[in-house]
Amino acid sequence: MNGTEEIGCCGAYCKICREFEKTCKGCKPGYLDGSRDLGRAKCRMKKCCLTKGHVTCADCEEYDRCEIIQAFLNHPGYKYAKYKQALEFIHAHDYSAFLKAAEYWKNAYGKYPK
């Protein structure tokens, strides 16, 4: 689906990040078409998620019991709680609902419709 390449496997939304496409290549671009080597990626979530063919960890049946994603999302800090909210929103709705909610965000996370 269009637009999901900018959603990080962990729920961070890269599209509006100021570093995206400057210092940061983003979570996914290049891995899906083979121009970047997933074997050299440092992020365990990304490696696992893309290897399994998921768009994000929200698609994964192991999400609730997966130590990799749960350890990441349970880091202290507001942004991690927001990434968790993103994955749970995607799980409860779908990617198009997420992209619609994120349309006017100015950060890698933001508000959701009530």
Ligand code: SF4
């Ligand atoms: S932490 Fe990993 S999964 Fe999340 S955006 Fe960065 S590379 Fe992608």
Ligand code: SF4
């Ligand atoms: S096993 Fe964990 S890291 Fe891998 S795709 Fe599933 S939730 Fe993400």
